[in-house]
Amino acid sequence: MRVCSIVGARPQFVKAAVVSRKIRDVGEETLVHTGQHYDEEMSDVFFEELDIPEPEYNLGVASDTHGRQTAAMITRLEPVLESVQPDAILLYGDTNSTLAGAIVGSKRDATVAHVEAGLRSGNREMPEEINRILTDHASELCFAPSEAAVGNLAAEGISEGVFWTGDVMYDALLEARDRSSEASSILSELGLREGEFVLATVHRQRNTDVRSNLASIVDALVDAPLPVVFPAHPRTVDRLQAYGLWERATEELEVIEPQGYLDFVRLLDAAERVATDSGGVQKEAFFLETRCVTLREETEWEETVDAGWNQLVGSDPARIRAALAADWYPNSHPRPYGDGLASRRIVSLLQRELDVADPDRRLEAAPLD
DSSP states (O other), X not given: OEEEEEEXXXXXXXXXXXXXXXXXXXXXEEEEEOOSSOSGGGTHHHHHHTTOOOOSEEOOOOSOOHHHHHHHHHHHHHHHHHHHOOXXXXXXXXXXXXXXXXXXXXXXXXXEEEETTTOOOSOTTSHHHHHHHHHHHHOSEEEESSHHHHHHHHHTTOOTTEEEOOOHHHHHHHHHHHHHHHHOOHHHHHTOOTTSOXXXXXXXXXXXXXXXXXXXXXXXXXXXXXXXXXXXXHHHHHHHHHTTOHHHHHHHSEEEOOOOHHHHHHHHHHOSEEEEOOHHHHHHHHHHTOEXXXXXXXXXXXXXXXXXXXXXXXXXXXXXXXXXXXXXXXXXXXXTTOSSOHHHHHHHHHHHHHTOOOGGGOOOOOOOO
């Protein structure tokens, strides 16, 4: 079984870590890094920390408009796939890298498989929403992280090749939580104590590229009842400086560089709660039982809201302040995203659906109940 895995952004590195190891146990994998996140802190460090092999190809496609970036990826991906001739193209999440891989793969004699299929926020103004919808409709295999995601696909007429596998991020986080508690010294380096700070991340265009929204978020974070640790995305730093918000943010908040995955997991696990506009961080917080204040009006991870671990507040400063100050705590912690064996299940399904597995190297995995 020859698989070409395409990654390009921070969350995809994390997901690929656990799946790639399973693929290489039973077949061949070519890892392609589009270069969508090209900063050292946002790329190479993840391969080192998560024990992912160095990509065989780095396409070097850096930041640009969505259209130009996606077009550049399509152009550079095609000759790679012509050379590799994979049985399957494995895509993750909802980035421009994901969509580019789906478009190129749909034109070739290879099975397109999408990890995290079926997620919907209901907001088509988000580029990620368009990416995930188009990728699902171009994929022959859709690996859904939850039963709700399976239902979303069915509502759009996608029922063939759909499998509820659970969420590979849960697999990765189970590994990372144990490793980070032993390997990370980030709390002592920053002088932090568990449960005595708020973690914050902001990177969505709707929040970073609209000055009033970013200013409202900074105002609300400054008023948080606990100190706020803010690993700042490079684009967010640029906007804070451009909008004249940098001085206040750095004076009132603990603005730090983007962290490696293990250090970030340690911060998220130790935080009293997190404020974020990241889909991945919402879900990681849920897995770690850290309360989440989401700086968006909608989420593709609705189960986290239904379970009471996540509050949607948008960029409204009053709602953010209230969610950061209120003493709300969920009564239970359901497991809608599987059992931590999603990566094994995905590779087992790939072998079965491609029908190319060596019987002596077949990976078996039980379906979710």
